[in-house]
Amino acid sequence: MGLALARMLLTDAADVTIVGRSAARLTEARQSLPTTGRLHTIVADITQEDQVARLFGQCGALDHIVTTAADIEGAYRLLPELDMAAARRVVDSKFIGPLLLAKHGAPVLSRTGSITFTSGIAAYRPAARGSVVAAINGALASLACALAVELGPIRVNVVSPGWVDTPIWRFVAGDAKAATLDAMASKLPVGRVGRPDDIADAIRFLMRNGFVTGTVLHAEGGHRLV
C-alpha cells in the first residue's frame, strides 16, 4: 500500500520519501517506481525512537506523514499458540511506531499538513486468531482522535483497509492466500478484494481534504456490511 501511495504521489509531482527497515527492499522499491529526483529513501525502523528522531532530522520540513508499516509475522494465532514477542511486534509496528512518527514528525510538519495511520477491518469484523491486530487497529482510531485535538490544526486520520492483495497475506493465509482472497471477493458487495491503489487513493483524500480530522476512512468494499 505504501508503494502504491508513493507511485501515486510521484505521479502527482510530489516530493516523496519512503522509509523501511531494509536497504535492499528500499532499493527494490526505488527501482519499481518512476525514476525521479523527487524520490528519497531512508532506512529506519519506526519502532525505535532514536531512528525516528534521526529520520525527521534527515527529512527537513514536511507536508504529510503516512504510515502503512506493520509487522504481523506470527501474530495471527489462537490465544494458546500466541507468541507474545510476535504480539509485541504488532503493537510496536502498528501503534508505538505511529505514535513516535507523530511525536517527532509533528514539529517539522506544515500547519496545513496531516498525519495518516493505517488500521484495518480486523477491528470491525474480528475473527479468531486476529485478536491482537483487531485491538491495535481499534486503538489507532482513538489515538487519531486524541492527536487531532492535541496537534490541531495539523489533521490526524486513519485509513482502515479491508482485504487487499499485498505481500502481508503470506503471514495471514500462507499458501491459501489466493483461495482465501477469492472467497472473500465473492462475499463483498463490490465483488472483489482491494487493490493497493484503492487504499492509496483513500489516503490521498485524507491528505488533501483540509476539513477532515479525527476520522476513520473505511476503504473495504463493504466488508463491514456482510
Ligand SMILES: NC(=O)c1ccc[n+]([C@@H]2O[C@H](COP(=O)([O-])OP(=O)(O)OC[C@H]3O[C@@H](n4cnc5c(N)ncnc54)[C@H](OP(=O)(O)O)[C@@H]3O)[C@@H](O)[C@H]2O)c1
Ligand atoms: N493487506 C491487507 O489485506 C490489509 C488489511 C487490513 C489492514 N492492513 C494494514 O494495512 C497496512 C499496510 O499493509 P500492506 O498489506 O501494505 O503490508 P506489507 O505489504 O507487508 O507492507 C508493510 C510494510 O511495512 C514495512 N515495515 C514493517 N515494519 C516496519 C518498521 N518497524 N519500520 C519501518 N517499516 C516497517 C515493511 O517494510 P520492511 O519490512 O522493509 O521494513 C513493509 O514494506 C498495515 O498496517 C496492515 O496491517 C492490510
